[in-house]
Amino acid sequence: MNEKDIEYFREVLTNHLEELLNHADNTVSDMTAPKENLPDPTDRASFESGRDFMLLIRDRESRLIKKIKMALDRIEDNTFGVCETCGEDISIARLKARPVTTQCIDCKTREEAIERARGL
Numbered sequence: 001m002n003e004k005d006i007e008y009f010r011e012v013l014t015n016h017l018e019e020l021l022n023h024a025d026n027t028v029s030d031m032t033a034p035k036e037n038l039p040d041p042t043d044r045a046s047f048e049s050g051r052d053f054m055l056l057i058r059d060r061e062s063r064l065i066k067k068i069k070m071a072l073d074r075i076e077d078n079t080f081g082v083c084e085t086c087g088e089d090i091s092i093a094r095l096k097a098r099p100v101t102t103q104c105i106d107c108k109t110r111e112e113a114i115e116r117a118r119g120l
């Protein structure tokens with residue numbers, strides 16, 4: 001991978017990280033909306049399930065944030081784009097589709113096949 005590709009991925013990952021961090025802030029302020037504004041129990045229930053949903057989203061987001069930070073660390077270490085399983089280069093096309101990936105398509109496919117075989 002050349003310097004230009006590295007810069008491209010650094011920018012994509014940094015922008016995505018900022019987006020997620022900004023969004024996480026918004027979610028927090030939404031969640032602190034006082035319940036007293038919802039006297040109807042039905043409204044309250046939908047507020048509660050909405051909050052569960054948001055927590056689920058936030059959980060997924062925080063995991064993605066972690067993955068993006070790890071990808072940025074790999075850029076700093078010059079190990080970005082190298083498959084952590086076989087050590088081969090991950091294709092640029094695959095990285096563009098999923099910049100946080102740590103495995104080449106062969107290893108990923110093999111791993112998924114094994115997981116499926118285990119019934120996971």
Ligand SMILES: [Zn+2]
Nearest residue numbers: 083086104107
């Ligand atoms: Zn691999």
